[in-house]
Amino acid sequence: MAALGAVLAVFLGALLAFLLLRWAGDILNPTPATAPQRVPFLGGYPPEVHAWNRYHVRYYAMALLFLAFDMEMVFMYPWAEVFVREGMVALVEMLMFIVILVIGILYAWRERALEWA
Amino acid sequence: MSPVTRAVLGVVGLGGSLAVLIYLAAVLDRVIGHRVAQQPLRWSAALALPAREAARLVLQQRSRTERSDAEAWALAPALLAAAAAASVAVIPFGPAAAVADVDAGLALYVAAIALVMVAVFLHGWSPNSVYPLIGAYRFVAVTLSFQVPLALVLLATALPAESLSVSAIVQAQDGLWNVVRQPLGLPIFLATGLGAAFWGPLALPDADDLAGGTRAEVSGVPLLLWRAAQLAVLVSIAAMSAAAFLGGWRGPWLPGVVWLGLKTLAVLVVLLLAGHLLARVRQESFVVFGWVVLIPLALVDVFLSGILLL
């Protein structure tokens, strides 16, 4: 419990420290930004539209693959703790599980789902 | 000493040592850069350089864009630094001494690295400007590709320790360091660690082809905080590779803390050298490389070390 308290303290401490430093920076340089200064930098010309758009991500197939494959880590952490005690049973079971998941990656690779759509 | 004072001492001590390591990393980066460029740089000048640039950035105005997501923009560097600090908190610097000896320390470390992806995406999305936005989406693609191998390789070090606690992992390396027992572990961890700190060959979100990427619209104190937080993640990667693969505080003659510091600095030099000698990878080829090469290699590393332990 004390260890978790320490982690939370470290996390919130760093978070607050950086927010305070940023606020102190604003106090030190209070000059407000004018309209031309706020124009996003494109190399000399102003942007015609907002940069926020329905950004056509090209790796959406890989993102879906990651969602499914990320679950594998949930199972591997407890397995790692008890591996030495369980011995060969643990090894064989995890090998089966992992081979099944790697087939998914090979399928994605063959279907060229990992490349830009 | 009541737990509260212990926690405060731990936080302040960790913050101080992290700040010193960040400053040292900045100095080492300059020195290695000048060495590779064969330009002379005196050590006294190199030691003062990061402080001078920090002072100049503190006196610079914070730039704003037309319609930015101001709160997320302010949160991004803080979240990045908090994730890095939390990840360093679990690393033990003595037999029973760690700021936060959490039982599932490894799970916390990988969760902190996942928070880095959230922080960099926020930092790129918030300014509502094209180059940071492209940089942010690049980092999501790269992180989704290296996060699994990074977690697997760390998992392999948990096998001999029979526990996810980082201090148990260091304890289990009394006779044999994991870098010897699991040869594939350290290279994969350093490659994916460079991705987590978006440094050197994997500096895709802040790349030169996007005129600075997510920091193209940042100036003044936020730019200083962002560079410091990025170096904090790099230091965290170096410290964890020292703890998980190079025996952490274990070592003859010198006290534990000194050994951990020396190993962390050694790995830091390797990471900074990679930053100066390896060109930036192409995003799409790294995604394919991560899924098709890094994950199988990490799995081989896990199962090989498992078989050796039977």
Added chain:
Amino acid sequence: MRAALARLAADSPVPIFVLAGQGAAGRVDGLRLDPRLRLVDSPRAASLLLVAGRLPRSWLRPALRIHAQMPHPRVTVWWPLGYAPRSLERRFAGVVRVAAQEDVAAVLVRLQQALLRRERASEPDLLPDVDPAPWRGVGPYGQGGKGMTGGVPFGRPLATRAADRDGLELDFLPIRVGPFFPPLPVGLVLELRSQGDLLQEARVVEPAPGRPLPGDVDPVFLRALAEPVPLAALERARARHHLRWLAGMLRFHGLHALAGRALALAEAALVGAAAVRALGRLLERTLALGWATRGVGIVPPEQLRGQPLGPVARAAGLAEDARSVDPAYRALGFTPVTHREGDAHARWRQRLAEAAQALELAERAGDRLLAGGEGVVEAPRGRLTAGGATASPLLELLPALLAGQEWGDAMATVVSLDLPPVEPVQGASGVAA
């Protein structure tokens, strides 16, 4: 507190954003080697704006926009490089002019210290402080919007949809990459249409198509068109050009330290071919550029046949070189170096090999003279004829080359083509800065 910070920051490297006008590219590279300066890749990170050489009229408005985008405290410095002043000083109020004999780096450091100690006020904007489009109070919620994606919320419209190669209809971004986008050659303006980070279309806005592009060619090549010129001087200038391009390409790929080393070789008066080959081996051996440029921007040889494109053509396997017919070169046993793949990787290895070969020729040539006067010489960017354009055919290739490429690969392709800095037509009464 502020004074202490100012004293500490006094001799930190000065961050400069450079607007390299005509004839300034070579001199600006010299500044990169100065440890007191640091050329940054975004105006947000700069506190000094350095205008070098002559600023053509069409670049003036972009220059004012970039000046406004710099954070305070800031100052503009104008480095005339021999061009007579006209209206730049009227538009850039309070610009500091570097006299001919002054050391520009010392001026920049002095100005930065004055800014930090607040002895010099920061320059105000030179553009009116007005919203891009009136939006305050407009529309049902007063932020200029209309419905879900309509109107001009906060001064800018939202992106619109377009079909794409993978069947989805999502937003596209019309990005006009301006004259001063650091990775691109100065003055090149591209109108890119990107969905996500993939470029659907690319259009060269400036320079206008079909216009001659003299480009900043070393004067020794122009002289070689008319009169005999020592071969060693010609080849050293070629080597210097290629090494300076290599430094720019290394910086683009994130290797700033190695770029400094290549630039030091370029600026050094006497540099041996061995040093250049050593740098080449280092770049080769440390896999430094293999995965970054292999297979990027492949230009098929049939599009380059018969065009004066020099290294770009030779990297695609066409052994076209004006020097191979020249008796002086044949006496030295010159054979053109070629590569096959025609991608960015082949192009940087081609230029590096040519730089080393040029230095070897220069060492062997002694004071041999070239029989000048035929009106044809092999310049670093291709065959130069009296008054002819050198690199404009490459600009026609760009749209087809960049369409369908990811942003990083597209920029790497443009960098690998070594396009000359773009100068608008001399005729227009440019602002002779």
Added chain:
Amino acid sequence: MNAPLLADVLFWLFAAGSVLSAWRVFRADSMMRAAYWLFASFVGVAGIFLLLGAEFLGFILILMMAGEMTIMVVFMVMFMMNPAGLNPMTMVHQHRTSIAVGVLAFLGLAALALFADFPAAPVADTSRATAELGTELLGGSMLVFQTAGVTLLSTMIGAIALASVRGRYGDAEAGSTEPQIAPEGVGRGSHAMPAAKEEPEMDEHHGHLGHG
């Protein structure tokens, strides 16, 4: 400030934070903010997991949710209107029915929480939780573990078959032509895409129906 009091205070903080950020999810206009408020809500729940001693589950929840919420941001921004909330929008429809459902759900859960008698069997030593989960995975519920693997495989293959346009047998829509109103209508898949397609124009009658 002894430990139990600290635990209670933290519990209430995490609980309140989780509920607050869950409320903010539906008040935020920007898709990115909505998703990351949901992530903050999950972090609150993970905090409560940690307080209950399930350390591994807490950190794994944060790890998984960081990746998945970022992917949700990417997909929400890509497919929904008004990606960044520049024009205000409401994500809540049928106000009356949703309020009614909310109140009903709250009452049901509150009744369950108050009147049900939960087994008061505190776990002795929390540090073994992950190990027990491991032995359970390898022993008793090994079948669940392996079927989870097969389910994940089918999810992967299904997701890629649906999402990816490019397949081993060519583009998914190369052969399929949508019915057009005009009799000799041109299929959506084969009209001239703005981006230059690599292979030559496919005439619409030939072509493979869907991809492998």
